[in-house]
Amino acid sequence: MPKYTLSPRVETNIPQTQVAHQFLHFLQRMSQRKIISFGGPKDILADLKNIRRWGGLDATIVSRGARQVPDRLALIDDDGQYNYKELIEAAERLARVLHQKGCHSGANVAVMALNGRGVILPLIARQMAGFNIFLINGNSSAVQIEEYLEFHDIKALIVDEEFLDRITDVARNREVLLAHLEDEPVETGEHQGRVFESMQHAMDHADMSFELPKKPAHSHHVLMTSGTTGMPKAVVRRHLKSPQSSANIAAVVPFERNMRVLLSAVLFHAYGWAYLGMAYITQSTVVTHRHFDPSKVLDDFAQYDINLWVAAATRIRGVVAYMDDNNIDHYEGLKAITNSGSILLPIEIKKAYEKFGAVLCSMYGSSETTAIATAGPQDLIDDPHLSGHIYPGCIVKIFDDHGNELPDGEEGVVAISSYDLFAGYTDPAIEPRMINGYYYMGDRGYKKDNRLYILGRDDDLVITQYAEKIYPVEIMDEVMRLDPIRDCFVHGVPDEHTGQALRAYVIAKSEISPNEIREHVRSHLSDAHVPRDVVYVQDFQRGPTGKVLARFLPEPDEENQREHLNV
DSSP: OOOOSSOOOOOOOOOOHHHHHHHHHHHHHHHHTTOOOOOOOOOOOOHHHHHHHSSHHHHHHHHHHHHHTSSSEEETTTTTEEEEEHHHHHHHHHHHHHHHHTOOOTEEEEEEESHHHHHHHHHHHHHTTTOOEEOTTOOOOOOHHHHHHHHHTEEEEEEOGGGGGGGOTTTTEEEEEEEEEEOOOOOOOBBBSSSSHHHHHHHHHHHTTTTSSSSSSOEEEEEOOOOSSSSEEHHHOOOOOOOOGGHHHHSOOOOTTEEEEEOOOOTTHHHHHHHHHHHHHHOOOEOOOSSHHHHHHHHHHHHOOOOEOOOOOHHHHHHHHHHHHTTTOOOOOOSSEOOSSOOOOOOHHHHHEEEHHOEEEEEEETTTEEEEEOOOOHHHHTTTTTOOOOOOTTEEEEEOTSOOBBTTOOOOOEEETTOOOOEEEESSSSOOOTTEEEEEEEEEEEETTTTEEEEEEEGGOOOOOOEEEOOOHHHHHHHHHSTTEEEEHHHHHEEEETEEEEEEEEEEEEOOOOOHHHHHHHHSOOOSOOSSSEEOOOOOBBBBBBBBBBGGGOOOOOTTTSSSSSO
């Protein structure tokens, strides 16, 4: 097996004029919104010192908050709360602990923890101690975790106790700290009744006389993709001199200083991490939980006076369904809801508007790219199919299947470049897929000037017996418009006669027959869009980001494909 690499292997292909334009765009947005308080000369000098020491991201951003608003709440999670002063001090303690355990100067630390301090503290501490951080997808299997840790020579693992059953003996052959603890030990041992020492216990007993380095090694941030078989790809985030790419977010999301942010997006993906950074740039309070619960979301809105909810399409769908079930017509108070990770259906945009007002924003990107195109509330109301506007620092091109660039309005595969494009994958055997120097996003869509429209994943495209190109999201949008349907998932399946056929999985809240669903689709779309199979399920098994895990969906049988659903 080849040795991993953290060296940059992907060219950004962005002209310096575009980079400069994006930086000016960033300064304008920050100034217009009064998002950043630079303070006086002493504050500016302190920032410059920290940027030289740690870089321009997490540690420097939180350190500024600790200087300027030390008593303001920075984090509320399942384990308690920190103000800004306490947050930076806790991160410093963790940095000392890990540095003394040999995690510095390019050593690798992996984190498998759900939203909360178990992820946030290591993200800050890594810049202080100089270790590289590898964030592991919470849906990874035991085999994947073991192979991932071994391949990347991970020196220490920080893991939520609930995941211990997936940490094999080989995977445990390194320093292990427990992040979030369960009410009762999952496995008993010597460390306060647990098999491993907790991260908190280690921090409480940190050697405070130990000095962290004045100039730590440059720290790498590595994200794991969502692969379900084999070792998932590890995405190396590029070292950036400034957070200027956040201007694409600030262009449409009404960020202000001192907001109350409910962070439902997972932190082991770039989307959640990007909005965590924006929350701390604006010295806001972040509320986050390890597991998603629609009822808890509404409770948090009221309890913490939340005005920004960082969510995903499936999360929004779940909360809207909960509100319908409990006769909650509307909620006032949110200034913005953000979405990324999957396409918003037009019906979801409509329902979000009815429930929350004109607050829904959308971001198109990936762990390899972060925000490429963004759309604000009025954009989505006026044009529900819009994925977003393309801002400075990002280039989007549409190619045909032979690599020829297509003009505006023509559908093809989407390829991009950006200032913050990832540096490459850690496995040197995996070559990033590029098209004429631009990174292939795996999606199909088209452009109109600076507006981007994503139609669906390239590998989700279904060619039916009518020889038509069908994107499952079109069908999902129509099925979701039926009152008896709570949720829906559509994908292509093999067909011995036509090659591919469409299968719709539905969760129904009241009786509706397969033929009623098919007739609705036929009358609103076409014969080619009608699903061959309609399969009833009670629920979907989802990954940590909320996406349906198709491999767990049942095959049709007499029980789940009967003509009428008994409810």
